Amino acid sequence: MIDAIEIASSALRANQTWLDTISHNVANMQTVGFKKANVQFVNLIRESAAGNSQEGEPAVRAGAGIRIGGTYTQFSDGAVRTTNQPLDVAIVGNGFLEIVLPGGETGLTRVGALRVDADGRLMCRSGWSLQQDIRISPDVEAIEISAEGKIRGKVANSTEVLELGEIELARVAQPEYLQDVGEGVFKLTEQSGDITLHKPGEHGTATLLQGHLEMSNVDLVEEMSNLVIAQRAYQLNARVLQTSDQLLETINNLRR
Amino acid sequence: MSEAIMKLTDVLQRDLHTIQSVANNAANTVTNGYRAERNFSAIDGVQPGLISAAQTIAISNHEGAKAITQRPLDFVIVGDGWFSVKTGEGIRYTRDGHFMVSNLGILTTQSGHPVLSDDGEIALGDETFAMNMNGTLETKSGVSHQLRIASVAIKDLATDGLYAGDEIGINANAKVMQGALERSNVDVAQEMIRMMETTRHFESVQRAISAYDQMLNIGINELGK
Numbered sequence: 001m002i003d004a005i006e007i008a009s010s011a012l013r014a015n016q017t018w019l020d021t022i023s024h025n026v027a028n029m030q031t032v033g034f035k036k037a038n039v040q041f042v043n044l045i046r047e048s049a050a051g052n053s054q055e056g057e058p059a060v061r062a063g064a065g066i067r068i069g070g071t072y073t074q075f076s077d078g079a080v081r082t083t084n085q086p087l088d089v090a091i092v093g094n095g096f097l098e099i100v101l102p103g104g105e106t107g108l109t110r111v112g113a114l115r116v117d118a119d120g121r122l123m124c125r126s127g128w129s130l131q132q133d134i135r136i137s138p139d140v141e142a143i144e145i146s147a148e149g150k151i152r153g154k155v156a157n158s159t160e161v162l163e164l165g166e167i168e169l170a171r172v173a174q175p176e177y178l179q180d181v182g183e184g185v186f187k188l189t190e191q192s193g194d195i196t197l198h199k200p201g202e203h204g205t206a207t208l209l210q211g212h213l214e215m216s217n218v219d220l221v222e223e224m225s226n227l228v229i230a231q232r233a234y235q236l237n238a239r240v241l242q243t244s245d246q247l248l249e250t251i252n253n254l255r256r
Numbered sequence: 257m258s259e260a261i262m263k264l265t266d267v268l269q270r271d272l273h274t275i276q277s278v279a280n281n282a283a284n285t286v287t288n289g290y291r292a293e294r295n296f297s298a299i300d301g302v303q304p305g306l307i308s309a310a311q312t313i314a315i316s317n318h319e320g321a322k323a324i325t326q327r328p329l330d331f332v333i334v335g336d337g338w339f340s341v342k343t344g345e346g347i348r349y350t351r352d353g354h355f356m357v358s359n360l361g362i363l364t365t366q367s368g369h370p371v372l373s374d375d376g377e378i379a380l381g382d383e384t385f386a387m388n389m390n391g392t393l394e395t396k397s398g399v400s401h402q403l404r405i406a407s408v409a410i411k412d413l414a415t416d417g418l419y420a421g422d423e424i425g426i427n428a429n430a431k432v433m434q435g436a437l438e439r440s441n442v443d444v445a446q447e448m449i450r451m452m453e454t455t456r457h458f459e460s461v462q463r464a465i466s467a468y469d470q471m472l473n474i475g476i477n478e479l480g481k
Contacts, residue, residue, distance in 0.1 A: 002272060004279035011283030018286070038325075040354050040366055041287040043417040061413045062313075063280030066287055069366045069417070072356075076326065173382035174357055191359045193382065204384065233285045236444060240275075240282045243451050247275060250462045251268075255469060 004244040010065030011237040017068055018230045025218045033111035033184045034216035035073045042069035072176045078217035086143045087114040090214040093206030095169030099128035110214055111184040134165035147207040149200040169205050170195040264465050270297050271458045273311055278451050281442045289352025290440040292316040315410045320441035329355045332438045337405040337430040340372040341365055348418035349408050351438050367416035373401040391432035405430040
């Protein structure tokens with residue numbers, strides 16, 4: 001039938017995926033450690049043999065709609081919220097906490113909401129255990145986590161300051177290629193590169209901010225303007241689809 | 257007898273091509289770096305009165321709007337010029353500056369084609385880099401790459417959103433901005449008007465065919481009754 005119908009439907013599908021992505025971002029505007037996703041579109045083409053009737057000339061390339069070129073996660077920093085919890089850390093800059101997922105796989109997260117489990121081991125509040133083994137015994141209070149990740153504390157009724165450990169941050173070469181598996185966890189992929197461990201503050205690695213949490217990096221203004229663009233693009237392509245339908249009807253009525 | 261109908265059918269075909277062109281532009285209102293296309297038909301020089309079967313496509317040279325994304329690997333050329341990209345079929349061009357670093361450390365487009373500098377592929381590894389307004393990328397270790405920005409007469413579309421054309425020369429004065437992308441240059445109002453015009457034209461040609469069909473009917477079946 002008319003190619004315009006296929007072209008318009010490819011655009012409708014692509015814009016719908018974009019709308020889904022925008023919706024996901026907006027829904028997660030208050031999620032701790034959430035990183036927004038963006039989509040990129042790519043023009044499709046096909047060879048059209050009917051274009052040029054002269055012999056020896058290459059076939060004319062005609063457009064064939066669009067497809068989603070890729071959905072990538074944008075790792076800009078989110079706003080930092082004060083919680084005053086001694087075991088909450090916000091990661092400011094490039095870096096992740098390396099965690100162990102059930103099943104033994106390594107994961108990465110930006111959610112620095114930590115707690116101490118029954119054995120005194122430092123772990124994430126959401127249940128993931130940290131790859132690093134840092135122990136804080138229950139009688140330690142006044143825990144201090146410096147920007148370089150050094151954890152210090154004082155035993156109750158004593159003035160001695162104990163060095164409890166040092167948090168190391170994980171970095172990958174291409175964080176945009178990390179796979180977002182939800183719940184604030186990112187998994188490594190072939191293109192993201194492997195984890196390298198750094199001390200916070202070294203070689204451009206992030207620093208830690210105790211008593212704070214990093215909120216989502218979703219920008220409401222950007223999402224709203226994307227929403228307007230996606231909706232209008234969708235409408236325009238729906239209109240093209242309607243017009244193609246009209247044309248087909250006219251063709252059918254060529255001979256009554 | 258059928259000559260008039262054949263001519264009119266040709267016109268219908270051309271209108272369908274126009275609608276296809278409109279559909280392409282409408283679909284690509286959200287594709288970064290896209291340039292709107294318009295199709296043209298020419299009068300056939302050999303047989304007067306006939307419209308040539310060849311359709312030419314012209315690609316608009318209007319600059320699209322710039323959108324700030326703050327992503328360090330998003331580039332946009334302000335003014336004339338195209339990024340040069342290496343593909344299996346030779347050098348192709350694009351205005352879509354949404355680049356990535358492949359796992360071999362090379363700067364590529366989002367479809368994986370290497371972006372060219374004056375010296376060939378750009379190997380960045382995982383180093384941070386800075387870029388000045390002339391398109392010179394300087395990595396932390398001091399290696400500098402000059403993005404190859406060419407002035408091109410665009411002739412054709414190529415795969416993965418790239419464009420093919422005849423290179424006029426290297427644009428030494430091109431201005432490149434980091435952290436922004438060029439949006440599609442499709443003029444939505446124009447496309448709607450083209451669509452409306454073509455639809456009505458299509459309907460009037462259909463009327464003409466219908467009228468001619470009726471005339472033939474009278475000529476064949478009514479005359480001489």
